[in-house]
Amino acid sequence: MSKFILSLICLCLSVSVTAETVYKKTNPDGSVIFTDQQSTDSEEIKVRKPTTFSPPRLPALTLPTKKLSPSFNYELSISKPVNDSTVLNTSDVVVSVSVQPALKSAYGHKIRYKLGIQSLTSDKMSVTFKNVDRGTHNIYVSIIDLKGEVISPVASVQFHMKRFFKKPVPKPKPKVP
Numbered sequence: 241m242s243k244f245i246l247s248l249i250c251l252c253l254s255v256s257v258t259a260e261t262v263y264k265k266t267n268p269d270g271s272v273i274f275t276d277q278q279s280t281d282s283e284e285i286k287v288r289k290p291t292t293f294s295p296p297r298l299p300a301l302t303l304p305t306k307k308l309s310p311s312f313n314y315e316l317s318i319s320k321p322v323n324d325s326t327v328l329n330t331s332d333v334v335v336s337v338s339v340q341p342a343l344k345s346a347y348g349h350k351i352r353y354k355l356g357i358q359s360l361t362s363d364k365m366s367v368t369f370k371n372v373d374r375g376t377h378n379i380y381v382s383i384i385d386l387k388g389e390v391i392s393p394v395a396s397v398q399f400h401m402k403r404f405f406k407k408p409v410p411k412p413k414p415k416v417p
Contacts, residue, residue, distance in 0.1 A: 261278075261287075262274055262285045262287050263275050263276065263284055263285065264285050314339055314392040316382070318335065318336070318381055321333065321379070321399040323398060325400070326399070327399055327400070327401050328403075330403070331372060332370050332371070333369045333399070334367075334368050335366065335379055336365060336366040337351060337365055338365065343383070347386075350362060351383055352381065352383070352384050353369075353380075354380040356377060374402060376400050380396045381394070382394045
């Protein structure tokens with residue numbers, strides 16, 4: 241039985257590597273041998289070509305950005321929360337960013353912070369999202385102009401919110417005399 245299993249393994253390996261024609265030979269003791277070399281007492285086995293799948297190429301994801309003069313080429317990064325970090329025992333999340341060069345508020349440029357369906361727009365480098373649910377969240381930050389068009393690359397981080405629930409202790413019922 242073990243020779244048969246070994247023969248099948250050899251058959252599978254030989255088919256996937258080089259062999260296109262396989263021959264089967266049965267010995268007088270009843271053992272079966274699979275090989276790619278023909279002999280007088282062997283019979284040819286037809287082997288199907290394996291089914292393969294090549295997934296289609298996905299288009300590159302590019303978000304439209306408005307072309308501005310070189311003095312407005314912003315570099316935007318999120319410094320808090322750190323990517324893949326865990327926020328514990330609070331319902332609020334503080335998001336802090338750094339912008340290079342400094343934000344041009346005179347031109348109406350602002351920072352858009354997005355967390356799920358919540359969106360905040362501010363000229364401050366830090367905002368707080370209130371009452372964030374437990375779970376994994378993504379924060380997206382970009383710089384927008386007066387028309388609300390994105391004029392910088394979008395920065396993002398993922399974080400995990402863990403809020404522990406402490407069950408309230410029931411008040412004892414008053415004793416009736």
